[in-house]
Amino acid sequence: MPAVLEEFEPIFGEPKVEWTGTYSGLGQSSAFVFYVHSPDSSHLRICVSDFRHTTWESVRSVSQLEDMRDSVGIGGSWSEFIHYLVASIKSEDVKLLLEALPDSNDTKSAKLVAQKSKGMPRISFSLTKITGAAASDAVANLSQELFKAFKGLQYLFMEEQERCLQLTKVISVEKEKNEIFHSQLELNSKRQKLQKAINSLDKVDLTNGQNPPGKQAAQSPGPTKVTKRPVPTHRRAKARGIILQDSENEKDS
Amino acid sequence: MPAVLEEFEPIFGEPKVEWTGTYSGLGQSSAFVFYVHSPDSSHLRICVSDFRHTTWESVRSVSQLEDMRDSVGIGGSWSEFIHYLVASIKSEDVKLLLEALPDSNDTKSAKLVAQKSKGMPRISFSLTKITGAAASDAVANLSQELFKAFKGLQYLFMEEQERCLQLTKVISVEKEKNEIFHSQLELNSKRQKLQKAINSLDKVDLTNGQNPPGKQAAQSPGPTKVTKRPVPTHRRAKARGIILQDSENEKDS
Numbered sequence: 486m487p488a489v490l491e492e493f494e495p496i497f498g499e500p501k502v503e504w505t506g507t508y509s510g511l512g513q514s515s516a517f518v519f520y521v522h523s524p525d526s527s528h529l530r531i532c533v534s535d536f537r538h539t540t541w542e543s544v545r546s547v548s549q550l551e552d553m554r555d556s557v558g559i560g561g562s563w564s565e566f567i568h569y570l571v572a573s574i575k576s577e578d579v580k581l582l583l584e585a586l587p588d589s590n591d592t593k594s595a596k597l598v599a600q601k602s603k604g605m606p607r608i609s610f611s612l613t614k615i616t617g618a619a620a621s622d623a624v625a626n627l628s629q630e631l632f633k634a635f636k637g638l639q640y641l642f643m644e645e646q647e648r649c650l651q652l653t654k655v656i657s658v659e660k661e662k663n664e665i666f667h668s669q670l671e672l673n674s675k676r677q678k679l680q681k682a683i684n685s686l687d688k689v690d691l692t693n694g695q696n697p698p699g700k701q702a703a704q705s706p707g708p709t710k711v712t713k714r715p716v717p718t719h720r721r722a723k724a725r726g727i728i729l730q731d732s733e734n735e736k737d738s
Numbered sequence: 739m740p741a742v743l744e745e746f747e748p749i750f751g752e753p754k755v756e757w758t759g760t761y762s763g764l765g766q767s768s769a770f771v772f773y774v775h776s777p778d779s780s781h782l783r784i785c786v787s788d789f790r791h792t793t794w795e796s797v798r799s800v801s802q803l804e805d806m807r808d809s810v811g812i813g814g815s816w817s818e819f820i821h822y823l824v825a826s827i828k829s830e831d832v833k834l835l836l837e838a839l840p841d842s843n844d845t846k847s848a849k850l851v852a853q854k855s856k857g858m859p860r861i862s863f864s865l866t867k868i869t870g871a872a873a874s875d876a877v878a879n880l881s882q883e884l885f886k887a888f889k890g891l892q893y894l895f896m897e898e899q900e901r902c903l904q905l906t907k908v909i910s911v912e913k914e915k916n917e918i919f920h921s922q923l924e925l926n927s928k929r930q931k932l933q934k935a936i937n938s939l940d941k942v943d944l945t946n947g948q949n950p951p952g953k954q955a956a957q958s959p960g961p962t963k964v965t966k967r968p969v970p971t972h973r974r975a976k977a978r979g980i981i982l983q984d985s986e987n988e989k990d991s
Binding site: 497499516518535536537621622624625627628629631632634635636638639641642645646648649652653655656659660662663666667669670673674677680684 | 880906
C-alpha cells in the first residue's frame with residue numbers, strides 16, 4: 486500500500502526568524518506565519534508569509550517525504566514519521582532561516598527548519614519565493630484557511646467550556662452524596678455507642694434480677710432520639726432534596 | 739466622564755452576503771470576513787475583506803457611536819450600549835448588504851448590519867471601499883490580528899482541556915470516597931444486626947440464669963469477624979491507597 490497523507494490537520498504557527506549572511510538590517514521586520522497543509526492525499530504544502538511583501542512556499546510529494554524520512558534517520562513506519570514531522574512543526578522550535586543577498590534587503594534563500602526537541606533530527610524544507618498573482622492567491626488562501634481554523638477552534642473551545650461546566654456539576658453532586666454518607670456514618674457510630682451502653686446497663690439490671698420487664702421497654706427508644714437529633718445547619722442545607730436511606734433506623738426504633 | 743472604548747476584544751466573523759439591485763451574478767463569490775476592533779480608546783473600526791479583490795472599512799468615533807445609540811433606540815448606559823453592539827456583532831445574524839452597480843460586478847454601496855435577535859434594533863455600519871496600498875495594509879493587518887487571536891484561543895483551549903482533566907480526576911476521587919463510605923455503611927448495618935441478635939441471645943441466657951460469665955466473653959468477638967469479612971473484589975480494587983476510618987471497629991473488637 487503506497488504511503489498517503491490522510492486527514493492531515495492544517496497547522497499554523499509563527500517561526501523564529503534567523504538571518505545568516507550580511508543582512509543589511511533593513512526590511513523583513515514583520516512577523517511571519519507558516520501554514521502546513523495537505524492540498525491532496527499525496528502532497529504536503531508549506532506556505533510562509535508576512536501577509537505583506539514576502540511569501541514562500543514548498544510542495545513535497547509523498548515520495549519526496551519518504552526520501553526525507555530515510556535521510557533524516559527517523560526509523561519506524563510511515564505514520565510514525567508523519568507523527569514526528571507534525572510534532573516537530575507543532576513544537577516551539579520552528580525557525581525561518583533566511584540568507585541575505587549582499588547589499589540588499591532581499592533573500593538569497595529561505596528554509597523552514599523544525600525540531601521536535603533538542604538532540605532530535607531536524608526536519609527542513611527549502612522554500613521558494615512566490616510573487617505576483619500566485620503570491621496574492623497563496624496569501625488569500627492562507628488567511629481564509631486561518632479563519633476556518635479559528636472558527637473551528639472557537640467551536641471546540643465552547644464545547645470544552647460546556648464540558649467543564651457539566652463536570653463541575655457532577656463534582657458538587659458527588660460531594661453532596663459524600664457529605665450525607667459521612668454524616669450517616671457519624672450518626673450510626675454515635676447510636677452504636679449508646680446502644681452498647683444501654684445493653685450493658687440492661688445486662689447488669691437483668692443479672693441482678695431487679696428489673697421488671699416494663700423498664701426495659703422504657704429504655705429502648707434511646708437510639709431513636711439520637712437519630713432524630715438535628716443535623717448541623719450547614720449539612721442540612723446541602724442535603725436538601727436527597728432522601729436519607731435510613732431504613733435501618735426505622736427497624737431499630 | 740466621556741465615553742471610551744476600553745479593553746475592546748477584537749471580533750472576527752463571517753457575514754452573510756446579500757445583494758440588492760441588479761446584481762449581474764458575476765464575481766464577489768468568495769467568502770468575506772469582518773474584523774471589528776478598537777485601534778484606540780476613542781474609535782471603533784470595522785474592516786470587511788475577501789482577502790482578494792475587495793476590502794471595505796468603517797471608522798466610528800465614540801461621539802458618532804453615541805449618536806448611533808440615540809438613533810438605534812437602545813436605552814441605558816454607554817457600557818450597556820457597547821454590550822448590545824458586541825452581542826449583535828457576535829450573533830449569527832450579521833449581514834453584508836451589497837448594492838450592485840447596474841451592468842457591473844462592482845458595488846454601489848456596502849453595509850454591515852447586525853441584529854442581536856429578531857425584533858431587536860439593528861446596528862448598521864456603512865462601509866467605504868479601500869484600494870491599493872491602504873487595502874493591502876488593511877488585509878495584512880486583519881490577517882496578522884486573526885493569527886494573534888487564533889494563537890490566544892489555542893492557549894485558552896489548552897487551558898480548558900487541562901481544567902477538564904483536573905475536574906475528571908476530582909470526580910474519580912469523590913466517587914472512590916463515596917464507594918468506601920457506602921461499603922462502610924453496609925458493613926456497619928450488618929454488624930449492627932448481628933450485635934442485636936447476639937445481645938438478645940445474651941439477654942435470654944442471662945435471664946434464664948444458665949450462662950456462666952465465660953460464655954459471654956467467648957461470644958463477643960462476633961462483630962470483629964464481620965468487619966474482617968473480605969470486601970467484594972471490585973470494591974477492594976477501587977479502595978486501594980485510602981485508609982478506612984474504622985477506629986470505631988477497633989474500639990468495638
